[in-house]
Amino acid sequence: xxxxxxxxxxxxxxxxxxxxxxxxxxxGLIWLAFILGSLLSQGVAALSPSLFTESTPPPGSEGxxxxxxxxxxxxxxxxxxxxxxxxxxxxxxxxxxxxxTRFAFxxxxxxxxxxxxxxxxxxxxxxxxxxxxxxxxxxxAGAASLAVIVIPVVVRxxxxxxxxxxxxxxxxxxxxxxxxxxxxxxxxxxxxQAGIVTGVLLAVARISGETAPLLFTALNNQFMSLKFxxxxxxxxxxxxxxxxxxxEDWHRLAWAGALLVTATVLTLxxxxxxxxxxxxx
Amino acid sequence: MADIALTDETALTARAQTTRRAGAGDARxxxxxxxxxxxxxxxxxxxxxxxVIGSVPAFKAFGLGFVTTEIWSPAxxxxxxxxxxxxTLITSLLAMIVAVPVGIGIAIFLTELCPRMLxxxxxxxxxxxxxxxxxxxxxxxxxxxAPWFQEHVQLPVIDATxxxxxxxxxxxxxxxxxxxxxxxxxxxxxxxxxxxxxxxDVFETVPTMLKEATYGLGCTTWEVMWRVVLPFSRTGVxxxxxxxxxxxxxxxxxxxxxxxNAHKIDSSLFAPGxxxxxxxxxxxxxxxxxxxxxxLISLGLIxxxxxxxxxxCAQLMLRRLERQSGK
Numbered sequence: 137x138x139x140x141x142x143x144x145x146x147x148x149x150x151x152x153x154x155x156x157x158x159x160x161x162x163x164g165l166i167w168l169a170f171i172l173g174s175l176l177s178q179g180v181a182a183l184s185p186s187l188f189t190e191s192t193p194p195p196g197s198e199g200x201x202x203x204x205x206x207x208x209x210x211x212x213x214x215x216x217x218x219x220x221x222x223x224x225x226x227x228x229x230x231x232x233x234x235x236x237t238r239f240a241f242x243x244x245x246x247x248x249x250x251x252x253x254x255x256x257x258x259x260x261x262x263x264x265x266x267x268x269x270x271x272x273x274x275x276x277a278g279a280a281s282l283a284v285i286v287i288p289v290v291v292r293x294x295x296x297x298x299x300x301x302x303x304x305x306x307x308x309x310x311x312x313x314x315x316x317x318x319x320x321x322x323x324x325x326x327x328x329q330a331g332i333v334t335g336v337l338l339a340v341a342r343i344s345g346e347t348a349p350l351l352f353t354a355l356n357n358q359f360m361s362l363k364f365x366x367x368x369x370x371x372x373x374x375x376x377x378x379x380x381x382x383x384e385d386w387h388r389l390a391w392a393g394a395l396l397v398t399a400t401v402l403t404l405x406x407x408x409x410x411x412x413x414x415x416x417x
Numbered sequence: 418m419a420d421i422a423l424t425d426e427t428a429l430t431a432r433a434q435t436t437r438r439a440g441a442g443d444a445r446x447x448x449x450x451x452x453x454x455x456x457x458x459x460x461x462x463x464x465x466x467x468x469v470i471g472s473v474p475a476f477k478a479f480g481l482g483f484v485t486t487e488i489w490s491p492a493x494x495x496x497x498x499x500x501x502x503x504x505t506l507i508t509s510l511l512a513m514i515v516a517v518p519v520g521i522g523i524a525i526f527l528t529e530l531c532p533r534m535l536x537x538x539x540x541x542x543x544x545x546x547x548x549x550x551x552x553x554x555x556x557x558x559x560x561x562x563a564p565w566f567q568e569h570v571q572l573p574v575i576d577a578t579x580x581x582x583x584x585x586x587x588x589x590x591x592x593x594x595x596x597x598x599x600x601x602x603x604x605x606x607x608x609x610x611x612x613x614x615x616x617x618d619v620f621e622t623v624p625t626m627l628k629e630a631t632y633g634l635g636c637t638t639w640e641v642m643w644r645v646v647l648p649f650s651r652t653g654v655x656x657x658x659x660x661x662x663x664x665x666x667x668x669x670x671x672x673x674x675x676x677x678n679a680h681k682i683d684s685s686l687f688a689p690g691x692x693x694x695x696x697x698x699x700x701x702x703x704x705x706x707x708x709x710x711x712x713l714i715s716l717g718l719i720x721x722x723x724x725x726x727x728x729x730c731a732q733l734m735l736r737r738l739e740r741q742s743g744k
Contacts, residue, residue, distance in 0.1 A: 146640070149637070149639055150639040152639075153638065153639035153642070154638060154639070157522040159522075160521075160523055160525075160526065161522060161526035161527075161531075161539075163519055164522075164606075164609050164613070165523075165539070165542075168542075168543075171549075171561075171606070174560075175553065221453070222456050222457075223453075224453075226456065226457050229450035230454065234451075239454070240454070243454045243458055245732060246458055246461045249461070249728050249729065250457070250460065252663050252667075252728050253464075253667065253721065253724060253725075253728070254666070254667025254694060254720055254721070255667075255669070256667065256669045256694045256720075257468070257667070257717045257721045258460075260468060260717045261464040261467045263701075284460055287456070287457065315442065315443045316443050316446075317442055317445075317446030317447065318439070318443075321446075338548075342548075345550020345551070345553065348669040348694065348698055351701065351702065352702055355702065372670075375552055376670065376673075379559060379674065380559075380674070387560070390556060391556070391560075394552070394553050394556050397553065398549060398550070398553055401549060401550060402545055405545055405548045406545070409541070409544075
């Protein structure tokens with residue numbers, strides 16, 4: 137005998153469930169589209185060539201974001217130059233030497249905590265060890281606080297990508313008599329090249345929008361400056377300060393900056409994704 | 418060839434030398450990679466040590482009462498963390514209440530319901546959105562979302578709930594636009610892509626055969642998800658949600674813009690408040706006295722402690738899952 141009531145109930149429950157999860161998807165995607173939409177409309181309206189040629193203005197006058205862009209690029213480059221080798225080596229240690237040792241386990245655990253730890257807290261750490269002893273805010277401190285964010289990202293991707301390299305490749309090189317360090321540098325690294333670059337790109341994407349730790353390490357600077365020894369401007373900090381100001385033209389610059397940051401981050405993530413796919417295939 | 422090499426003394430010593438040199442290079446390389454791994458540990462230890470040392474003056478002055486006092490008065494140099502801790506916990510909690518069901522809904526949609534053609538583009542879009550910096554959510558929240566929310570949600574809700582016992586208190590006060598619930602909603606939008614991406618990946622570890630078998634028994638999509646996929650991937654989903662919670666707790670910029678920075682625990686969710694990270698971001702460069710700075714660093718220590726516990730739990734759960742799926 138067919139229990140029609142049961143069938144009907146199951147069918148209704150299933151339809152309700154499908155409607156709910158589709159509306160969840162629509163709900164989520166609408167908000168995200170809303171954000172990108174207002175970012176585009178507000179940001180594009182504020183774009184102009186002077187953004188890239190003039191420094192941040194006092195309220196009421198014309199200006200651009202050139203000093204902030206320069207500061208961001210300079211600090212990011214330094215952070216990546218310092219952070220990448222450390223991250224690469226540490227990731228290599230985890231994948232090739234440490235493997236299942238207790239030390240490697242602890243490093244892996246701590247690294248994954250650092251990966252998601254609040255950046256404002258790591259910024260406080262840099263404040264204590266660099267800004268306080270130096271006695272003033274500086275580009276050095278800003279770059280250091282970004283490097284602390286770069287390292288865990290590079291460690292994680294490097295380890296993951298090295299583990300994808302087939303063992304037979306390492307064995308073949310070792311069988312030819314190559315010492316382990318040579319095998320790692322000339323065979324394993326090379327095979328995982330695209331993946332390792334992915335990690336670096338993801339790290340750059342991550343720090344190009346990072347604001348919190350820069351607030352009290354690099355601070356800000358109204359003028360064009362490449363002196364790492366003094367306060368340095370950066371795009372995210374300028375966006376923060378200008379958006380919270382009462383001036384209309386500063387708001388417009390903040391939107392333009394937000395669009396630039398988002399475009400940078402999305403471009404980097406897309407390139408990273410393509411490279412990662414290449415690595416995995 | 419081997420015979421010649423063995424009889425030739427000079428070639429033999431040359432080869433021994435090369436081997437020795439390679440061995441030394443090997444050891445050196447091993448040492449440097451180990452050193453880099455050690456740097457990761459040192460950074461972590463350094464973060465904890467510097468926070469603990471920096472917070473000593475505040476804890477000396479206020480004792481454990483620092484954690485349970487609401488008052489925050491730079492002028493009188495009296496500081497308590499309770500309002501910030503409350504704000505951090507309530508915004509994250511509300512954000513999770515919204516984002517977890519919606520995030521899981523999106524993941525279910527992507528794995529089970531979405532037409533195959535749309536699956537990859539939507540999946541990629543969500544992953545990309547997970548990488549958008551929080552300051553973007555902050556500026557959008559301040560200029561676009563808060564005014565909209567004020568006019569279309571806060572005003573009607575305040576009018577509708579006025580006079581009703583519990584709801585009237587929860588949603589009372591003036592419609593500022595910015596406030597605890599605005600911050601919580603922005604946070605939920607921000608962690609949404611993150612939860613969906615992790616949950617979708619976890620759902621994809623469920624063996625297809627298991628799902629097909631259940632469908633084969635005549636189960637509906639809902640029954641397959643609820644009785645097979647979700648129980649199978651429970652640990653991963655919870656781990657992913659905890660990871661998102663860790664992000665929400667420590668999130669600074671998305672919240673700082675829209676929470677209003679008021680050191681007050683208000684019974685209304687529409688009222689301005691503050692969180693630990695927003696307090697630090699707003700006030701750190703203005704802190705002039707030692708005790709003020711130290712109080713802010715103590716807040717940082719408390720935040721690090723809370724997120725550490727949440728993230729550590731998330732790690733352990735996701736690790737267990739990885740071992741389960743045999744990676």
